[in-house]
Amino acid sequence: MAGEKSRFVVSADWVEKQLGAPGVKVVDASWYLPAHNRNGAEEYASGHVPGAVFFDQDVIADTTTGLPHTLPAPEFFAAEIGKLGISETDTIIVYDGMGLFSAPRVWWMLRVMGARNVYILDGGFDAWKAEGRAVETDLPEPEPALFTPTFNARRVVSFDEMTEVVDSASRQIADARPAGRFTGQEPEPRAGMRSGHMPGARSVPAMALSENGRLKDLDSLRTIFEEAGIDLRQPVVTSCGSGVTAAVVTLALESLGHRNNALYDGSWSEWGSKAVTPVVTGEAEPVKHALHNPITTRVTRLEMTSAPKASLPVPVNVQTAIIRAKDIPLPFYRFLQQQVGGRWHWHERLRQSDEELKAIVHNPTVNISVLYVNGAPAGFFELAQQSPDITELSYFGMMEHALGLGLGKWFLLQALYSAWQDDPAKVTVTTNTLDHPRALQLYQRFGFSPVDTYDALVEPLSDEELLTVFKL
CATH class of the missing domain: 3.40.630.30 (Gcn5-related N-acetyltransferase (GNAT))
Structure with a gap:
């Protein structure tokens, strides 16, 4: 019998019934790594869920940082998302092509900026097409909307804050990159970056949290965190290569009722490119059980x-x-x-x-x-x-x-x-x-x-x- 699913993931059947309803907006958030040999904008133009707008993660970003798709200022985000016809009070359904790769990043961004009713399409667009559901190629021209941002700065970690977290071990670090990049056995896909991980970090590969583009059930997610050495009673910072798949870990944490979490937006693109940051290789440190400490x-x-x-x-x-x-x-x-x-x-x-x-x-x-x-x-x-x-x-x-x-x-x-x-x-x-x-x-x-x-x-x-x- 299938286990309990995340309250943030919605089925294709449910989405299909909501299409066109007042206050329901669908967002194609497809973004890919070069190794995927896929282009989100081109795929959107060739077919998308009816009524969906395209969220370009490289455009709705702070392009002045020198880092990929950094979270923009709330005012800029609000203006751009408003152009897509989306208000913070709407019910927003986000998807990507693969199912659970880049959609959680936009889900996270919307929530950080004040939207509350944000969900992810289970299985993504690939599953939607495989099931023979309606696809359209017309590019919508949405009526501009007013998005009033309420920015939650506590859910975003800066480089200086991340340095303090690593130095003090004050929060757990969940690294969403593949295990080989975490240990340093595989090179980073971006030039000029060292391999390995932050001291004290634990490996929670984003790919392990899903199966066939669908987020695993809550029991499976809980087991993955426990086996990785993440204590779900304690605060967590999520990180990855560039801030995208870290949001998959954030989604899993939130699905389990974990609220004391934040995302390191610069992630390894920032940490691994600086000569002064400490980097360690190999497996994560053994979990230290303070059994006698109250x-x-x-x-x-x-x-x-x-x-x-x-x-x-x-x-x-x-x-x-x-x-x-x-x-x-x-x-x-x-x-x-x-x-x-x-x-x-x-x-x-x-x-x-x-x-x-x-x-x-x-x-x-x-x-x-x-x-x-x-x-x-x-x-x-x-x-x-x-x-x-x-x-x-x-x-x-x-x-x-x-x-x-x-x-x-x-x-x-x-x-x-x-x-x-x-x-x-x-x-x-x-x-x-x-x-x-x-x-x-x-x-x-x-x-x-x-x-x-x-x-x-x-x-x-x-x-x-x-x-x-x-x-x-």
């Missing part, structure tokens, strides 16, 4: 004061069961805690002795219910009756193998139905910035409201502690 996290406590009125159907094509685990065996409970919460640093219960843990989880005021999917454990929630008027959702989550099946919102709703069975005055939950990046948003969507925030220290479990807990 992590500061921002905690948010939320409450809801009325039962949810929403209703969601059980996702199709999967067999589900939610079974209350009365007097749950302690080894099974620890297994659930680690499998669901290990990557989010759930640690408190795993550090408790058998006696301490049993006193909590076997208490009659505690309800632990386990989700099974296709016969296997897939998640759990834990409710604790704090008083006759207050029920706490102490833990809620799913195992990685169950993510992407469309079960998350449905399972949370079942937990909330259970929490309100005894008609409390309110239900509470606590989350923090080490949890799933969409946890806070999801709780609020289902009726919780923040009532308190504070900072706390979390000490991750060491390998030795895990071995002790599970007696390995």
